[in-house]
Amino acid sequence: MTDTKLPETTVGDGVGSAGEAIAPIDPMLRVTRARGASRIATVLPPIVMGLAVIAAWYFVSYVLLDEARRFLLRPPHQVIEVGFLEWENFSEMLEGLWSSTKVALIGLALSILIGFALAIVMSQTKIAERALFPYLVMLQAIPILAIIPLIQFWFGSGDAIWDYPIISVLNSRVIVCIIISVFPIIVNTLFGLQSAERGMHDLFTLHHAGRVTRLRKLMFPAAMPAIFAGLRISAGLSVIGAIVGDFFLGAGQVGIGQLLRKYANNLQGEELLAAVILSGALGVFVFLSFGWLQQVAIGKWHDTAD
Known part of the structure; x- marks a missing residue:
């Protein structure tokens, strides 16, 4: 009895078991x-x-x-019809959203400047970190609703605290926004600056690098992932701060927070839900924008940017 041996095939050799050619996958x-x-x-x-x-x-x-009781939660199609398709209502919401967006962006920009400055100072000297950090934690732990009356008492609730050109953008709502959004930037930036490898610090010391060179070429590049993590958190918090400040201060240019309060008081359920949806969309947009910026800045060399 003779053994019959079938032709052997391997994956990707381009030949099937019946002798038919199989095109390789591109x-x-x-x-x-x-x-x-x-x-x-x-x-x-x-x-x-x-x-x-x-x-x-x-x-x-x-x-x-x-x-x-259906006025408590109007169905989605009514919210779209009344809140988004009626131009009078939608234009009012867009104006309020733009006002809150400006407050959020100004507050976030100032939070970034303040947060970076404090984090750099605390990263350079342990005395500054021990002196400042407990009070920053205390400021973060105090409920913002307890601080708003104090801010309103000190600074009022108008459009601007000072009329000087450089600081005319600063108002009570911006201050609320800064208080809410600055802490994650400080914590994440400080953590990132302190996370540079000790061996790299020794190498910079061996080459007699100064503080500025060490900070610019070692600590900040190592801190970029943590910095962007803090920025993404604070971006969403800045929107919350702008809306909360506008909701409770209730003066100056009308923002989305004042519209939320007006719609709630007037039992305008469709407009209220539409304003809530727009507020959430703004927060998501700002958050995703910093995610995109992170991908552009460090996506080529850091895996967590994916």
Whole structure:
């Protein structure tokens, strides 16, 4: 009896078991498919979650709430019709959103300057860190609603505290925004500056590098991932600070916070929900903007930027 040996084939040799030629898979095609699958995996979960939230929203509006109490949670299509499709309401919200956006961006910019300055000082001397850090933690621990009356008592609630050109942008709402958003920048920047490897510090010491050179070429590059993590957190907090300050101070240029209070007092449920959605969209936009900036700045050399 003679053994019959079938022809052996290997994966990717271009020949099938029946002698038919199999075209090899293009590596670029594999990369394209992998990228497409990655994009789907990134986009699909938020879409599914959004549809689930809308379905739950409709369920609460039409099943759990009767007609007499449906004003508490208007269904999504009514919110879109009244809040977004009626130009008078939508334009009012856009103006308020723009006012709150300016406050948030100004507050965030000042928070970045203050946070970087304090973090650099504390990273250079332990005495400054021990002296300042407890009070920064205390400021962060105090509820902002307890500070707002004090800020209003000291600075009022108008558009500007001083009329000088350079600091005319500073007002009570900006101060509230700074108080809420500055702490993550300080903590993350300080942690990043202190996370540079000891061996690299020894190398800079061996080359007689000064404080500025060490800070610019060693500590700040090592701190960039932590800095961007703090910026992304503070970006969202700055939007919260702008809206909270506008909601409770209630003076000066009308922002989204004042509109939220007006809609709630007048039982305008559709406009109220539309304003809440716009506020959330602003926070997400600012957060994602800093995520994109992080990807541009350090995405080529740091894995966590992906």
